[in-house]
Amino acid sequence: MSYEVSCPSCGSAVIFAFDASIIRVCSSCRSLLVRDGARIENVGLVAELVSTPSLLRLGETGSYQGDAFQIVGRVQVEHPAGLWDEWRIAFSDGRLGWLAESLGRRHLLLDVDPGDLPAFSQCRPGERIRGRSAMMVIDVGVATVKTLEGELPQDLRPGETWNYADLAGPKGAFATIDFGDGEAARAMYLGRAATLEQLGLGHLGREAGFAKAAAQALQCPECRGALTLRLPDLSKRVACPYCGTLLAVEGSLQAIEAADKQNKLSFEPAFKLGAKARLDGVTWVVLGAMERSSGPSDYTRYSWREYLLHEPIRGFRWLVEDRGHWTVVDNAHAGDLEMGTKRRFGGQTFRHFVSSEARVDSLVGEFPWAVTRGEITQAADYIAPPLILSEESTATEFNLSLGRYIESADVAQAFGIAAPALPRKEGVHAAQPNPYQGRVGPLWLWFLALSAVLVVIFLFSATRSRTVFQTTVRLPPGAVSGSPQAVFISEPFQVTGSGNVRVKVYAPLDNSWLYLDGTLANTKAEAVGDFEMEAGFYRGADQDGAWSEGSGEAVAFLGGVPPGEYTLRLAPQWGVVGRSKRVLKDFQVEVRRGVPRASYLLIALVLIFLWPAWVTSRSSSFETARWSESDHAGS
Ligand SMILES: [Zn+2]
Ligand SMILES: [Zn+2]
DSSP: OOEEEEOTTTOOEEEEOSTTOOEEEOTTTOEEEEEETTEEEEEEEOOOOOOOOOOOOTTOEEEETTEEEEEEEEEEEEETTEEEEEEEEEETTSOEEEEEEETTEEEEEEEEOOOSOOOGGGOOTTOBOSSGGGOEEEEEEEEEEEEEEEEESSOOOTTOEEEEEEEEOGGGEEEEEEOTTSSSOOEEEEEEEOOHHHHTOSOHHHHHHHHTOOOEEEEOTTTOOEEEESSTTTOOEEEOTTTOOEEEEESEEEEEEOOOTTOSOSSOOSSOTTOEEEETTEEEEEEEEEEEEEOSSTTSOEEEEEEEEEETTTEEEEEEEETTEEEEEEEOOGGGOBOSSSEEETTEEEEEEEEEEEEEEEEEEEESSOOOTTOEEEEEEEEETTEEEEEEEOSSBEEEEEEEEEOHHHHHHHHTOOGGGSOOOOSOOTTOOOTTHHHHHHHHHHHHHHHHHHHHHHHHHHHTOEEEEEEEEEOOTTOOTTOGGGOEEOOOEEEOSSSOEEEEEEOOOSSEEEEEEEEEEETTSOEEEEEEEEEEEEEEEETTEEEEEEESEEEEEEOOOOSEEEEEEEEEEEEEOTTOOOOOOEEEEEEEESOOOHHHHHHHHHHHHHHHHHHHHHHHHHHHHHHTTSTTTTO
């Protein structure tokens, strides 16, 4: 039942549209009216609303999980990180909730029974609270009512403060606990992040109108330089690009820190403020840049650069440059983080890479939160290339972000600049995908398969080889080594089939040697192949004991021998060493067709082994280079 009264201050008609409403701001004179039964009390004027980039309006209707709601009131709340709009909503079934907007993101939260909750001082960022399905504390602080409009079901006055803890739970759950001005929870609001599209609010026309919101031209109070505020409604800090002074944006610019004039900026930003980048299908604008570093001392610090990008509908994201390597970094929902020595997030397992204290060293441009130079956060990075999960915490906040490695060529293309204009890549980045990783396993499988095929071919051809001639050659008694009398010429024999021809001899040698100068000749008198072979067997004894080397066996291979009738001619030379008395009388000779050569098989196996072995070694040295920058180098 709506309830209409005249404003005690200006006489305008004021309507309390909801039974539950206790306070209402007169839309004509901004008097705050408090209802107590039929009595209306004017408790004084409230401040004008602060201009914010909100797309919402009082009275607007939307729906959440199929239930219709209406926006009934708005509270502008000052948090440590900035001024946020919190819209009070009423559902048609009487339930109440909040639609909170911060940094371009929205959460719809319903009033729930706080139940058994820890005390305010027990809520530590990065830790989970008992009960409430293990929600993680991500932010604690004190909030202050700046001003309000519309009607509200609770008595809130400008200047009123309360302790709060923000929580993130699994699957996008989000909650805020209101501790009043003490330790005990007095209210809890539970819900999740939601987009305007999901809520049926904030029409695209207004989105476009906001996207065109004019940048604001200002003058640096320190150096009189011309500054452009691209997000005048959101930015909390501006670092002057001319004098380096860090300025607070509170309606007018106030200087809060003057930088060392000799050393304004510790780095040369890769992009100009206001530069546009086309990434993931939308156009982002560079709002600010900062250099951060970590390390044990000022002389051994490791630094990287972060560029803050903004897009009206998608909000904020970072582009991070570290030794010429780039990552695109977005906020991630901490409630979905599974702790442990390895972190689990979004179905992926991340391995710890490095923990450090990260410090803001130098900055330029505008930032939507109260950033300070020298600000320190505890940071820990976990990797699952090409992804990198970063946890950053302070005494009051726990922030989770998810970065994705992006090639510098893609960064250059996004900004429409030439790749050499970007910093040169050095080393391997924590999140850089290993270019060899996916190839190692399949290559070894190919190696095994190919080796098996080669061995089968070898064994198969071995079964196909045939002996085509075999005899024992007797040296004529009294024949002299190398003399024509010693020459052996075989009877003609048939060489059938295909493949090579192997000539093998065996001589019973003992501290003696046999050398053969051979010819395999076609009986049609076409010489087919000459070969030489030598066998020698030596033995003896020295201070290390008995020794022997060589053997009585020798082989020669002839390739490209066509089938036909052949004779074998062997011209032998032989001799002894030392005092050997053994005289060579005969030796055996065998001619075999189609003998597979084990040495060829071995060479082939070694050659096909080289490729997977090389890729494996490249892959492993890539990983060594990656981990050399981590806390786990050398392990
Ligand atoms: Zn009034
Ligand atoms: Zn300046």
